[in-house]
Amino acid sequence: MNLELWRLELRRIGWGAWLAPLGAIAALGALAFLANVMGMGSQTDSILSEGLDALPLVGGIAAATLLASDPALELQLTLPTSFRTTALRRAALALAWTGLVALVYTVLLAATQRLIWPVSPIANQLIWLAPLLCFAGIGAVFNLGMRAAAAGSGITGVIWVFQLFFRRSLSETPATQPITLFLRFDPTVASVWIVNRMALCALAILLFALAIQWLGDAERLLKGENG
């Protein structure tokens, strides 16, 4: 029965959530190829590695949108399975799919020595996992908190661009270092990176806890979208 519900949600998460992570990798692959053709071969590995910065945005927005909306919400709230469980199941599927794509992509990059910030085969997965969970959490909190999908997507997108744009400055400032989403691994101060990844995972747990709390509030959910 439970497996049937998972299968049902698998079909419901939409073609956009399936295609987006693959599309992001394909787009960066095409840009890396173009860079090679244009005589910017030295940038190829950097462009390919930055795919790991793009995937958290893709998965985060997909998961946050699935978590916070349902066209038949009133019906969902009458079912024996709580809407919270259904929404989390959908978000988990979207995150698992993006995670699977990212995992395979990271292994391929590391195996071909194209990953420009390698850590170790296991720790490499934290490059994308910590920001992915954070973006999903940020998106979910803003979606549910402001009761508008546009708020979740907009704020998530701005934070993604902000973190990439000010990456160096955020990485070098002690106060912002633990919450720098795209901190690069430096073997001379390895502990900084590990602490950063742990802090990001803890932040994601806090954000999800808040989102889960709001998902259980039927009255809040029934108020619908804010405009």
Place this chain on the structure above:
Amino acid sequence: MTLVGVLRYEFLMQTRRPVVWLVLVLVALLSSFPFLQGLPTELTGLEVAAGVTYFMNTFMPIAFGILLSDRLPRDRRLNTNELLASFPSSAGTRLWGKFLGAAAATALPFSALYLIVAGILAIQRGDASILAFELPLLILTVLPGLIFVGTFSLLCTEMLPDPLYAVLFIGYWFWGNVVSPRRIPTPACTPLTPIGGFAEHGILGTPGGLCSGLIPPITPAQGWLSIALLIGVAAIAMLAGQFYSNWRTEES
């Protein structure tokens, strides 16, 4: 007359959405991060105003685009399309009204926030010229980009799910406007770049920028061409959207 009615309704609807104001204020606060770290005292009023425009324009249009991208999906979700189709106005007129009304309502707090940040810096530095320079920067470099971004944000969600459009738009904005062409092949540093560098450097003559050293100095004519291209491409896209909306209504 029908267009004015739709425009007025869409304007009021978007203005009364708390999320529009909340998201824009949050993004403006985030965009002010470089100013919190302090600015060099030797900068002129024009350079400070250009700095405000550059940093805010790196992030604020993302919020602007996303806040417009849910207008058409909302009509579909609430099943109001069928009701609106029974009105005498054509689908194309409603599309133009929706764009003009919602874009104007979002651009209002958007522009006010630019001027507030410039005003705060003008008071801090005791230099009123910062605010005086901010107004032409807003009109010449920011607004044409908003028309471009707003048009595609409204039209693309006619065919794409809005979360997918959000991902594509945010990715495009970063890649096509913010990343240097030295690092990656990108359409940045062309007249069709909505972040407005061509108009800013060409018409107002501000120094530096992402394209500095990559392309020859931008002339005022190239600045005006960039504005015309951004608005022209947006107008063509809107006309195509108008014909598509009318055609689809006739087919259904």
